[in-house]
Amino acid sequence: MVMDKSKNKNDLGSQIQIKFITKQEKYAVPDFPFAVDSKIQCVNLNNLVNELLKDKLSDENGTLKKVDFDFLVNDELLRTPLDIHLTQKNVSSESTVVVEYMEATPSPEPKDCLIHDDWVSAIHSMGSWIITGCYDNSIHVWNNRGKHKIGIAGHTGPVKAVKWVSMSDESAVFVSGSQDQSIRVWDWDIKNGTTNCLQIGRGHERAVECISVSPDSTRFATGGWDAMLKIWSSDPNFEPVDLPAKRQKSNIKVMPPIMTLKGHKENISSVHFINNSDVLTASWDHTIKHWDGEIGGIKTEIVGNKSFFDHDYSQLTGSVITCSSDRHIRLYDLRCKEGSLVKNTYSSHKQWVTTVKWSTIDQYQFVSGGYDNQMKMWDTRSPKVPLFELVGHEEKVLCSDWSNNEFILSGGADNTVRIFKNKKIVSS
16 A cells, blocks of 8 residues: 655554455455554545455546545444544454445535525425425425425414425325414415315414324324324315314314324424334423324333434434434434433534434435534434535524435525435435
């Protein structure tokens, strides 16, 4: 290996043995040990692996294609000189160090900026469409190329949550929740560009903060400032209970919840269906609760030491990421019996973190946004340093979405939605 000529002798460490492994067969190299300087860094390891792969990476004309790799040592991505990493992980350098390498995640590319008239407090994507909710009580539909399709009025308070329920080529159904204490189910005629409010959900006594739709799209759950979890049917033919005469004057059907679950003591800040029945909620009362959505009741509970602002559940791993009233992101694994223990903490934001979202195809990656105006992309195996900072917001980030793997979305108090194109389309 060619050493960096800018180093002097005092910068060099002792020689250690490393062995390369990879799960990507097309990049496999001989598995015999290599002697390298103990202070070697990622850039030098990357040069070494590319040199070993030069025959595989050359095209018919002999032009060499360079590949960027990340390196995993003892289950954590290498972000420091190797000797420092080994010391921090309490790994002996006396024996051969196994270094796993994989193709590095490319940096997301900034694409579009969607301009709104007020703070963007809710966002969700499905297929080619993006839906946003704002503090001026409005809802907007955009395509993923940044073109505004329709603005929707109806709520009388800031819209704090929006979620697509179902979608076809001709029409789509979505649900919204607002500080006006109501939930509205909407039908959007894509071809004609019109919307119709199918149902209004009433039952929350204070502002609605969050919505989640079940994987089979038959139900959705809501939470808010009344500390109540409510589960609703998305079927527009679901029969409502008898209504007061003044409400029957409206031609919009008023729907009741299927179930109301009590347990939290303060605002429910986020809610997620784990499957078609079970629901996970996070609250300002410092708890995350796992609910049985069929019979009601709490299955398990995670107790934190801060108010939870947001959480997200990974269908790939069963892990939960949370953000709280501090600058830290925490990782939990619901499958572990000791699930109340924090598995890892991610610290890079300078102020409160308000939103976190998992990748839908990569079990290790998630994004976060906060009051420091920053969006960050993370790998769970790199707790101290994010993969990338997704710059663009000039005010605090209030919401994010990564439902469509191709696009990372964020909305904020600068009245914009930022769209970043994720170049890693297929999980490694």
